[in-house]
Amino acid sequence: MKLKTWLSLATISVFFVGNTAFANEAEETVTPDEELYDTSILIEETELALTEDQMERALLLDEFANDRLSEIEATIEEGNLEEAEQLIEQYEEYLERLESELEESEEEQEASEEEANEEDDEVERVELPESDDNDGNEQGEDSDEENQEESAEDQDKSEEELRESAKQRTIKLQALLEREDLPEEAKAGIAKALENQKRAEENYLRAKAEKAVSDEDEDEQEQEKEEEEERELQEEREEEAAEQVEEENDKEAEAVVKAEQKQNKAEKKQQKAAEKAEKAERKAQEKLEKAEEKANKAKEKAQEKQEKAEEEAEKKQAKKAQENRQKQEKGNGKPNHN
């Protein structure tokens, strides 16, 4: 039982020792008296050169400034004051670079925020006319906003880290200043570094405060803008509704007019048909009358013809009779005077 406990304890301790060894390896620094010091500075600078993000660059510079301060402390401990003075100068350079990197980072963030706002405005302008089909765009917008929030959170976190780091450095510099064994030149250098550090911190805080104020103003402006947009949207909706009602009324009136027109047309058609029928009837009547007239005329003509024929026949008969009488008279020798 005891052996088992010892074995597990040993395994756990080996595991912890292994991990700590790796962590220590990573935290170790190369001191100026070491052969690879120049190489280590070159590696730092190369890492910085290959990093594009301004805040990441600021964090790297902050880390390197911390390393230089640790080196200053170490060289002072070793009594190598000449080297310490050189390191203090380098440390100041790092602080200046850090300050300018932070300023650029702020500017970059502001520029990206402005760009994002402009893009939002543009998207809204494009989206307004067809507000029904914008689900996909809204999702994209949401993810953009989330990304912006995330990057703002990262920025805040990094700034907090930088502030904390600067505080620690200030404490270390003050501790160095209080040392009595330092020559005046070294102390003057440290005092200057401390002053620069404080100035950088003040500048940073002032910029932050200004930014907070401008952010508040921007928020207010944005709120006003949103309210105005909401009002405009409401007005547009009301206008659209009124137009729709008007359109519907117009359509109804148009339908009534059309129905009336249709009815009129139908009536006219009916009238025309009646007229046509009347005309046809009249024509038929006329035709009938004409036919009757014709028949009568034909009848009359036939009658006349018959009468004429009868007359002629009578005349012929009379003529024949006269001729017969004349013949008889001739035969009798007496003229017949009838």
Place this chain on the structure above:
Amino acid sequence: MKRAMMITCLFMLCACGQGEDATNDDNNAGQAETEAVLYENDVFQIEEIDGWSVDEEATAEQEQNVIFSNGTIRLIVSIVSKEQTIDTLKKDVLASFSKKVELIEDDENYIALLTNRKENIRGDVYFHQGAEHQLIFTYMTPEQHYQESKGQINALNESINVF
């Protein structure tokens, strides 16, 4: 007799011309060799390779380091004494990178590192032994470009001569 003299003269002329050609060839080869070297000093030499160049400005300020670049790849060649063990050198290189760096590969004469940040930098470090010095070849490249940089790193590695 005249004929023999003329043949001898012609033979001599031809021989002289060939000799001159040979001398020219030697000179050209020498020039080609000179042109084909990207960088050389007493400790090492790198043959010329497409894309790679010496960062003269950064190198001018250095005594023990020579810096090369190729796009987003940087190479720092450091000349160190034989006094230090490879393990010490490995530790020092690891400590030279920003904090939170991770050792991702550890061979006898090679280590690979990766910084653990928003923009990671990959480090490939090769240790070479010269007659009087040790050489550290530290390649650094952004992690996002590493895959496309591998070929160029290997090509340069094959062009190194250590004295």
